[in-house]
Amino acid sequence: MKTPPIRDERGQSMTEFALVVPVLLLVLFAIVQLGVVFNHYVALTDAVRAGARVAAVSRFSSDPVGDTTAKVKAASGDLDASQVNVFVTPSVLVHGDDVVVKATYPYSINLLGLVVASGDLTSTTTERVE
Numbered sequence: 001m002k003t004p005p006i007r008d009e010r011g012q013s014m015t016e017f018a019l020v021v022p023v024l025l026l027v028l029f030a031i032v033q034l035g036v037v038f039n040h041y042v043a044l045t046d047a048v049r050a051g052a053r054v055a056a057v058s059r060f061s062s063d064p065v066g067d068t069t070a071k072v073k074a075a076s077g078d079l080d081a082s083q084v085n086v087f088v089t090p091s092v093l094v095h096g097d098d099v100v101v102k103a104t105y106p107y108s109i110n111l112l113g114l115v116v117a118s119g120d121l122t123s124t125t126t127e128r129v130e
Helices: 012-056 064-074
Strands: 085-089 098-111 114-128
Touching: 012 064, 012 085, 012 098, 012 114, 064 085, 064 098
Parallel strands: none
Antiparallel strands: 085 098, 098 114
């Protein structure tokens, strides 16, 4: 008659899997959240570039700051335009001077309902006024 083993190892891999899966899922969710934040940053940067180009060519406009702000918000893509804050300096555009367009957009990284990080994404572009 064969004696049973002293230590039974059945179920060991299932126990290890159950211990590792939550950590792996947390890492996966973090990667997804960082991807969303990076996507928002790229969209904000693209919108600021489009707005700076409008500011560079609109010195004869009656409201160059308003035109620039409208362009940044229109070009912001998937971002909530009401949360995009645009700053244009200087407000009076002179040929040959630099115009700086800066925009901010809030972000937060949530992991399973817990806010890990939050703040504002910021993008700035400088163009020479034509």
